[in-house]
Structure formats: C-alpha cells, structure tokens
Amino acid sequence: MRRRVVMTGMGAVTPVGHSVAATFAALLEGTSGVDRITHFDARTFPTTFAAEVKNFDLAEFVPDAARFKKCGSNTRFALAAAQMALADADFRGVDRGRVGVYLGAGEGSEDFxxxxxxxxxxxxxxxxxxxxxxxxxxxxxxxxxREAELEMNTSAGHLADEFELLGPNYTCLTACAASAQALGEAAAMIRHGDADAMLAGGAHSMIHPFGVTGFNLLTALSTHNADPKKASRPFDLTRTGFVLGEGAGMIVLEEYEHARKRGATIYAELTGYGTTGDAYRMTDPHPAARGAGKCMAAAIADAGIRPDQIGYVNAHGTSTQANDESETTGIKMALGAAAYTTPVSSIKSMLGHLIAAGGVVELMVAVLAMRQGVVPPTINYETPDPACDLDYVPNFARQVAGVRHVLSNSFGFGGQNIALVASKMA
Amino acid sequence: MVFTGLGVLSPVGSDPAAFYAALLAGVSGVRPIAAFAVPTLPCRLAGEVQGYDGKKFLPAGNRDARKGLNKMARTVQFGFTTAVKAWEDAGGPLKGQIDPFRFGVEYGCVMVATETEDLAAGAKATTTGRPHSVDYAAWGTTGLGLVPPQWMLKYLPNMPACHASIYADAQGPNNTITAGDAASLLALGEAFRIVQRDLADAFLVGGCDSRINPVSYSRHTTFQELTRRNDLGDAAVQPFGLNRSGTVLGEGAAVFVAEELTAAQKRGVRIDGELVGFASGFDRGLTGTVLASVLRSALKEAGIAPADVDHVNANAGGFARLDAWEAKAIHAVFGGTTDVYAPKAQLGATGAASGLLELAASVLALKHGTLPGTRNAAEVDPALGVRVVTAPRPVAKPYAVKINATPMGQCAAAVVRRWDS
Incomplete structure (x- = not known):
C-alpha cells in the first residue's frame, strides 16, 4: 500500500488577507482584492489595476527581516507564508533532514x-x-x-535556509500551474520515501511593468479600468480577461504515520494528483479540453473515488474566454452528469490570478470549504454564458453538507494541466 | 529507466559524436566572447555555441517548426531543436508507438532574458539617457505598444518543454524545473520518479540555457563567480585548481529520450545507458554533510558501493567555495581513490543545461569505453583530497555518478550504468 500524504499546516499571504483564516473569511464575504496598481505608476497602461497584497510587513513574520530586503516580493511573501504553515503544523522537534521544499515560484521583480x-x-x-x-x-x-535574487531558485533556497529544511529542494515554473504541480510532485516524493514531509506551495508577483506589459500585449488581461472590482468575472458571458494578483501559499505535506505519531492536526489527505500536457498551443487551451479533462479524470482515479463523489470544484476559472469555456468542457468530461450538480467556483474573481502561486491558495481554500461546509462564491457573475452552463456558486457563499472530496484545477500557458483531489480523513 | 536517444548542443560540438570527440581531444569551448563587444566587462570569456542556426536542426519539410523559431529566444530554440534531434536519435514516431498520454516532458530551464532589440523602440520613446529613468506615462501610452505582441512568450522558461511536447505529441506530465545550475539534473530525477510510479513510459528530459546576451551577461556579471583571468583564455576554468579563479558562463542544451526499459525493448530501439539511482537535498551552509548523504542515498538506490563507481562527474567549475564543498563530500563518500572528472573546464558553466550536458559526457564515456580527461587540471588543490583524472583513460567499471549544485545549496546526484543488455 502506498504511503499516505496529509496536510498538517497552511499559511498564505494574499490580496485579501495575511493569513489563511483571514483570506478564507474575506472570500466567504465576497470581498474583492482588486484595486488600482500602486507598485508603480500604471495610470496610462492599458490595464491600471491588479489585486495587490496590501500593507505587508515581513517583520511581523520573521526575525531580522532586514536580511531579506534585497529579495523579491515573491521571496518575502514566501517566507511569511512558510513561517505560518510551519507554526501551524507545530513542527518543533521534527527531524528537518527529512523535510524538503518544493515551490512553484516565479522570478523576482525584473529591474524595468x-x-x-x-x-x-x-x-x-x-x-x-x-x-x-x-x-x-x-x-x-x-x-x-538584487540580480542574484531574481533567479527562480532563491525563494526555495531562502526557505530551506531560514527553516533548516535539508531534504529535496525543487522549484518549478509551469506558468499558472506551477504551485499545484509543486504540491503534486512533493506528495509523490513523500510517497516514494524521498522525504517524510515537504513544505510545498508557491509565491509570485508579476505586478511590475514588464509583467503588465507582457500580459497586456497578449491581450490576456482585462482592461475594465472603469470598475476594477468588477473586472474579474469568471464564467460570465461578458468576461474580458484575467486580473493579475500576487502572493504566496504554503502547505506542510506530511506522511500520514509521521503526522499521526506526533499528534499533528490533519486538515485533509492529498489523495489525487493528475498531470498532463496539452501539446497543442503556447497560450490557447485545447478547445475540446483534451488535456484538462484527462488530468481531472486522472486525479479522481488516483484518489480512488468515483467522479460523483467530488463535492466541490475550485476552478482555474481565469475569466478569459478560452479558459472558462474549455475548463467547463473538461469538468463535464471528468465528472459526467455529476458536473451539473457539483458546485464549481473561481476565487480568482476576488483574488485575481496569483500566477505561479494560484494553485496552492486555491487548494487550501477548497480544503477549508470542505472542512467548514461552506464554499466561496464566484463574484461578478451576472450574465450566464451558454457555453458555461455549470453551477458556479454565483455571488454568495453557500453552505454545503457532507462534502468529503474536493477537486482543484490549475492550467498553465504552455499546456501544463494539473488537478488535485483532497479528501477528509476517513 | 534507460536512455534511448540523445541530442547535444555545446560549445565544443553540436551532436553527440562531435561533442564526445572534442571532450576526448581536450578541445576547449572557452574563448573570448564573440556574440557582442564587451571590452569593459571584467570577464570577457565564455563557452559559446558559435554559428548556431536553429533551422539546420529541424527537418527541411517541417515549415511549422521552422517558422516557430521566430517566437523563441535563443535559449528556447536551443531546448527545442535539441529535443528534435534527440527524438530523431531515438527513432522518433516511426519506431513504435508511444501512448501520447504516457509520454512526458521534463526540462531544466531558468530565467530567459529579453532581447534588447525587442525593447529598443519602446525605450527610445520613453527615455532621455538618464540612468534608471523611464517615463512611465509615455511607456503606457506609447512604449508598450512598440514591443512585439508575443514578446513574453519568447521568454517564459516553460516554453522549451511546451514546444517539445507539441512537436513530439507528448501529452503526459510536463514540468520545468527552475532550480538554477541544478535544474536539469533535478528534472531527470523527477522524470525517473514518474516512470517508477508508472505514470509514463517515455520522457523527453532536457536542459537548455544561453546567457551570453547583453541582458543576461550584464546581470550575471554582477553576481556570478566569474574569473577575471581573461589572459588565461582556454585555460581559465580550473576545476578544483590550486589557483582557481572562478568560472565562465557557457551555453548549450542536452536532451535525453528516457524510457522505461520494457517499453524501450518493445520499441526495439538502441539503448545507451541506464539511470539507476537519484537523490537530492539542500546543503545548508555548504557544510558537505547533506551532499554526502545525497551521494550515499543515490548509491543505495543503485544498489552499489562507492568502489563500483568508475568516476564521479563533478559540478566543479573553478569556484572557490563550491569546489571545496563538493570535494569534501566526494572525499567523505569515496575517499581519495575514485577518479573525478569535471567537464566545465571545457564547456564553461552552462547553467540549467549543465546537469544533462555534463551527464551526457559520462553516458557517452561508459558507452564508448573511454573517459575524457579534465582540462586545466595540472595543478589540483592538494588540500581538497580528490583525484582528478587529467588524461583520457579506459572505463574500468560500469557506473558513473553525476553531481550538480547551486551556490545556495540545492544539490542532486544521479547514478548511471553502462548498458550491457
């Protein structure tokens, strides 16, 4: 029997809160983190808004925060989220030689x-x-x-250094799928015995002039400057693109017996991981959701459950025309008839798109939804799209009873598809 | 997991045979930089791939692939065209079917710098020659629109894996590891684990990097441990050397086709070698203890003892502290009696490509029976306790160990075995 992997600690820094609890509470209220860009003067850019992390001070989370002043905001967010996750898991006394780090993390801010x-x-x-x-x-x-800190392996390196984590130290960057992929591969390392626990997640900020320039040129960003809080509207007929967000999320993944023996609190078991490549185009998802549907089905099969046992889907739901339609198609492929009766929501409507860090925050939120019996809404859902005909939990959080398994999707530019299933402990 | 195809692009040769022959002959790819004029930079040497033309690596009839090169930065072109060569070397789609959903792609690739030409029109419209000064209002209204629309896609690190997957119709797991100089060896390890858990039969596993362009070279000049001994020319990079003075940047790519053994046998393809052990870790403070335990774990998975190893293929590249750290761990595990080979002397530090490009040297050595010597190793630092092989010699044992690492402490080790059917 394969080793089981459970989640024993979580931490997050997001545009709506500096902790997992604050973030989840804000999401249930339908709070948007989107506002005018303050990191640089974007007033004349095609897009003038984003979901920024507000009033963040690393000194509240780690001693001697000045040491990290040349790091990118990705690393600073990562340090805070990791500190919270490890404190939450109460990792005192654990052998750090058998604990690794796996991040889906981006670059520091390039010097525009x-x-x-x-x-x-x-x-x-x-x-x-x-x-x-x-x-x-x-x-x-x-x-x-500063230039050294731009390199993509530095966030994971700083976490390992700061928290004495000597196991495998990986960083991947598969665009918007990265931190979900990091969680899946980190869990696989624990199952294989390469580590007893992994600090896994992601950190990213592309709210800088190069990032906004690049996405604006690809016409991927919403330009709804008149009303930024309404700009991210996943699955709505009038959606016009995604909204950039930033932040970090970290989950402590741990081998089940290791967690049980030390009496750790277990949030959920990471039961399913599906990973495929579209092998189709650089930015467009496959229109028939070939890769996305297959990866959701693979994650559900990996969890050893039936598709109709999924009680909630946290969608990738970027608010682009192409993603939301093909993802809807993929959910129907994977869930069959149950797709129409399963709540599906996109918290990107409130957080924006955390790019590499999106997947991990979304999985945490899905787990808390399962534990607390309430799913966050898709806000700004006003005009149904005939091509997107599932139950997207419009505008208001919803009580749900008896959810035992949740599915979280993440799809990257370049065709990397990741689906994760988390389950209540039996 | 066995190796069934190989593509190589390097400062000393652009196919496996030329690469291996140059390594054996002691040819150095370290030369004065030709790509652009750098009279004022402290390090003016590099291991360049000179005269690279991506089109020459692609099938003449495949117009889509050739046209696609325009959307790729040099690093991405390196990774893509080398994948095409590896896939051809493994027989390609003609030699037996691979289930597309069980055909994965794993790459090591890191920051890809923008080409300055893409930004020239926008920069001219928004700057006045003052350092650090850009007119943001003008950039938003005018400058941004002067940048090519697909600009960002030329530079995303997951693009080599994306283009390779499209070319080979590989719809299985697809990941890009961005862990600096350890990236492509870590990618190989992850592919190995995915095959072990029976989620894929075959992988394109690659690494690619090109930093000898104005933006990357300027950036790396400010923080990499680069030699200032321009006067030494092709003798400048001295792995484990008593007078080592830093490294030079290199560029290149290597892509292996790696397959689960029975799948490869079913396809009836040539087998070049086998990956039999892998481990990785983070050597906090570079004490050497974690790298030593990583080496022991990889040997343990391979089921062998240190004495079974023909040579250790080292990360060393003339780094003051990192070479000493690596030597300490090698000494702790192997004593001073196992030969150590360091290809960076001939290639420079090829970044995300280095893990697999350097591994290719060992796979070819085990296959063909002769290990190249380490160049520029006449004066090895005696305090390091490693026995550096300085001249070609016959391979005596069936195993080699590859080490790669970053200055922060990310480290990985792979054990490969000669294929004896």
Missing part, C-alpha cells in the same frame, strides 16, 4: 528602469542596439545582490 533606460542609451534609431554600450550602462546601474 535599468533595462529600459540602458536600452535607451544604447540605441539611436530605436531598432538596432549597441550591445557593448548596453552592457557598459547596465553593469554600472545593476545591483548584484
């Missing part, structure tokens, strides 16, 4: 001002760039410590 001003100095005609002149200018302007 340096790169753009440097390119400006090295071009005369706006086409050709004198590379030597750029290098001269850039090296003079760049701060080496």
């Amino acid at each position: 001002d340096t790169v753009i001003s440097g390119v400006g100095m090295a071009t005369t005609d706006g086409r050709a760039v004198d590379h030597g002149a750029f290098a001269r200018a850039a090296v003079a302007m760049l701060d080496g410590e």
Whole structure:
C-alpha cells in the first residue's frame, strides 16, 4: 500500500488577507482584492489595476527581516507564508533532514528602469542596439545582490535556509500551474520515501511593468479600468480577461504515520494528483479540453473515488474566454452528469490570478470549504454564458453538507494541466 | 529507466559524436566572447555555441517548426531543436508507438532574458539617457505598444518543454524545473520518479540555457563567480585548481529520450545507458554533510558501493567555495581513490543545461569505453583530497555518478550504468 500524504499546516499571504483564516473569511464575504496598481505608476497602461497584497510587513513574520530586503516580493511573501504553515503544523522537534521544499515560484521583480533606460542609451534609431554600450550602462546601474535574487531558485533556497529544511529542494515554473504541480510532485516524493514531509506551495508577483506589459500585449488581461472590482468575472458571458494578483501559499505535506505519531492536526489527505500536457498551443487551451479533462479524470482515479463523489470544484476559472469555456468542457468530461450538480467556483474573481502561486491558495481554500461546509462564491457573475452552463456558486457563499472530496484545477500557458483531489480523513 | 536517444548542443560540438570527440581531444569551448563587444566587462570569456542556426536542426519539410523559431529566444530554440534531434536519435514516431498520454516532458530551464532589440523602440520613446529613468506615462501610452505582441512568450522558461511536447505529441506530465545550475539534473530525477510510479513510459528530459546576451551577461556579471583571468583564455576554468579563479558562463542544451526499459525493448530501439539511482537535498551552509548523504542515498538506490563507481562527474567549475564543498563530500563518500572528472573546464558553466550536458559526457564515456580527461587540471588543490583524472583513460567499471549544485545549496546526484543488455 502506498504511503499516505496529509496536510498538517497552511499559511498564505494574499490580496485579501495575511493569513489563511483571514483570506478564507474575506472570500466567504465576497470581498474583492482588486484595486488600482500602486507598485508603480500604471495610470496610462492599458490595464491600471491588479489585486495587490496590501500593507505587508515581513517583520511581523520573521526575525531580522532586514536580511531579506534585497529579495523579491515573491521571496518575502514566501517566507511569511512558510513561517505560518510551519507554526501551524507545530513542527518543533521534527527531524528537518527529512523535510524538503518544493515551490512553484516565479522570478523576482525584473529591474524595468535599468533595462529600459540602458536600452535607451544604447540605441539611436530605436531598432538596432549597441550591445557593448548596453552592457557598459547596465553593469554600472545593476545591483548584484538584487540580480542574484531574481533567479527562480532563491525563494526555495531562502526557505530551506531560514527553516533548516535539508531534504529535496525543487522549484518549478509551469506558468499558472506551477504551485499545484509543486504540491503534486512533493506528495509523490513523500510517497516514494524521498522525504517524510515537504513544505510545498508557491509565491509570485508579476505586478511590475514588464509583467503588465507582457500580459497586456497578449491581450490576456482585462482592461475594465472603469470598475476594477468588477473586472474579474469568471464564467460570465461578458468576461474580458484575467486580473493579475500576487502572493504566496504554503502547505506542510506530511506522511500520514509521521503526522499521526506526533499528534499533528490533519486538515485533509492529498489523495489525487493528475498531470498532463496539452501539446497543442503556447497560450490557447485545447478547445475540446483534451488535456484538462484527462488530468481531472486522472486525479479522481488516483484518489480512488468515483467522479460523483467530488463535492466541490475550485476552478482555474481565469475569466478569459478560452479558459472558462474549455475548463467547463473538461469538468463535464471528468465528472459526467455529476458536473451539473457539483458546485464549481473561481476565487480568482476576488483574488485575481496569483500566477505561479494560484494553485496552492486555491487548494487550501477548497480544503477549508470542505472542512467548514461552506464554499466561496464566484463574484461578478451576472450574465450566464451558454457555453458555461455549470453551477458556479454565483455571488454568495453557500453552505454545503457532507462534502468529503474536493477537486482543484490549475492550467498553465504552455499546456501544463494539473488537478488535485483532497479528501477528509476517513 | 534507460536512455534511448540523445541530442547535444555545446560549445565544443553540436551532436553527440562531435561533442564526445572534442571532450576526448581536450578541445576547449572557452574563448573570448564573440556574440557582442564587451571590452569593459571584467570577464570577457565564455563557452559559446558559435554559428548556431536553429533551422539546420529541424527537418527541411517541417515549415511549422521552422517558422516557430521566430517566437523563441535563443535559449528556447536551443531546448527545442535539441529535443528534435534527440527524438530523431531515438527513432522518433516511426519506431513504435508511444501512448501520447504516457509520454512526458521534463526540462531544466531558468530565467530567459529579453532581447534588447525587442525593447529598443519602446525605450527610445520613453527615455532621455538618464540612468534608471523611464517615463512611465509615455511607456503606457506609447512604449508598450512598440514591443512585439508575443514578446513574453519568447521568454517564459516553460516554453522549451511546451514546444517539445507539441512537436513530439507528448501529452503526459510536463514540468520545468527552475532550480538554477541544478535544474536539469533535478528534472531527470523527477522524470525517473514518474516512470517508477508508472505514470509514463517515455520522457523527453532536457536542459537548455544561453546567457551570453547583453541582458543576461550584464546581470550575471554582477553576481556570478566569474574569473577575471581573461589572459588565461582556454585555460581559465580550473576545476578544483590550486589557483582557481572562478568560472565562465557557457551555453548549450542536452536532451535525453528516457524510457522505461520494457517499453524501450518493445520499441526495439538502441539503448545507451541506464539511470539507476537519484537523490537530492539542500546543503545548508555548504557544510558537505547533506551532499554526502545525497551521494550515499543515490548509491543505495543503485544498489552499489562507492568502489563500483568508475568516476564521479563533478559540478566543479573553478569556484572557490563550491569546489571545496563538493570535494569534501566526494572525499567523505569515496575517499581519495575514485577518479573525478569535471567537464566545465571545457564547456564553461552552462547553467540549467549543465546537469544533462555534463551527464551526457559520462553516458557517452561508459558507452564508448573511454573517459575524457579534465582540462586545466595540472595543478589540483592538494588540500581538497580528490583525484582528478587529467588524461583520457579506459572505463574500468560500469557506473558513473553525476553531481550538480547551486551556490545556495540545492544539490542532486544521479547514478548511471553502462548498458550491457
């Protein structure tokens, strides 16, 4: 029999709260974290809003926070979420040599001002760039410590260093699927015996000029500047794109006997993990949801349950035309007739899209929904889309009884599909 | 899990045969940077892939693939075209069917820098020559719109794996590990575990990196441990050297086709070697104790003792502290009696590509029977307690161990075995 993997600690920093409890409470209230961008002057950008983390101070979470001042906000969010998750799991006395870290995490904030001003100095005609002149200018302007922190392995490295976690140390970046994939692979490591516990999750912020520029150019972002809180409207007919969010989420995954022996509180068991690739296009999901449907079905099969036993689906639900329609198709493929009677909601309507960090926060929320018997809504759901015809829990949280299994989806640009199933402990 | 196909792109050769021949001959890929003029940078050497033209690696008839190169940064092109060569080397789709849902892709790839040309028009419209100064209002109204629409997609680290999956119709698990210089060896380990839990029969496992461009090179100049001994030229990178002075950046890619043994045998394809053990960890404070235990775990999974190992293929690249750390762990596990080989002397530090590109050297050595010597290793630091192999010699035992690591402490070890049918 395979080793069982349970969740014994959770921590999060999100646009609506600096803890898991605060985040979940805000989501049940239907609170939107979306507002005007304050991280930089975005007033003339095609999109002027995002879901930012507000009033965050790392010093509330770790001693000597000044040590991390050159880190990206991804690492600072990660440190806070990890501290909360490990405290929640009460990890005192646990052998840290058998505990690893697996993050789906992005880059630190790229130095837009340096790169753009440097390119400006090295071009005369706006086409050709004198590379030597750029290098001269850039090296003079760049701060080496900040540049080192841009690299994507640094968040996981800092967590391992700060919390003395000496097991496998992985970082993956499969766009919007990354932290869900991190959880799935971290659980697999525990099952295989590579670790007894893993701190797994993600951290990301793309609310910087390059991030907004890139997504605006792809026309993936909503440009509903007149009313930002209404901009993220998953599954609604009038949806126009996603809203950038930022933050971090961390879950302590632990081998069941290891957790039981030390008397840990167990939130849920991570029972199912499905992972597929669309092998279709760079940004568009497969229209028949070939990969997405297959990965949900694989996660349900991995959990050893029937599709109609899923009591709640936390959707990827990005509020783009393509995702919400193909995801709906995929849920029907995987759940069959039960798709129409299972509540499906997208908390991206409130949190925006945390990109690499999205999946882990969404799984936590799904687990709390199962434990507390109440699912968060999809807000801004006003005009039904005939192509999206499931029960999206519109606008108000809903009591649900007897949910024993929940499904959480995450799909990345590039075609990486991840589905996770969490279950109440039998 | 066995290796059934290999694609290699490196500073010393752009196919496995040329790569292996150059390693044996002691050819160095470390040269003055040719890609752009860098008279003022402290390190002006690199291991470049010179004269790379992605189209030459793609089938002449596949116009979609050739056209697709325009949407890829150099790093992504490296990863994609090398996957195409590996897949061809393994017989491709012609040689037996693989269930697309049991065909996965695992890559190591890290930050991919923007090409400055993509930003030139926007920068000109929004800057006035003052450092750190950009007119944000102008960027929002004008500059942003002067950037190519698909700009971001050229640079996402998961794009090599995405393009490879589309090309080979690999619809199974698909992941991109971004753990710095350990990335592609960690990716190999993850593919190994996925095959072990019977979720895939075959994988494209790759690593790719190219940092010899203006943005990456400028960034890395500010924080990497790069040598300033430009005067030494191709002798500048001295793994475990008494006078080691840092490394140089290299670039390249390696992609293995890795298959579950019975699936490979059913397809009737050539087998180049086998992965038999893997472990990874985080050596906090670089004490050497975690790397030593990672090495022991990998050997344990392989079911062998240190004495069964022909050579250790090291991460060492002339790093002051990291080479010493690695040597300490190797000494703790193997004593001073196992040969250590360090390919970075010839390739430079190829970042996310390094794990698999360097592993390819050992797989080829075990297969063909001769281990290359480590270049620039005439004066090894005697305090390190490692026996560095300095000249080609016959392979004496069936196993090799590959180590990769980051300066932060992420580390991984893989054990490969010669294939003896």
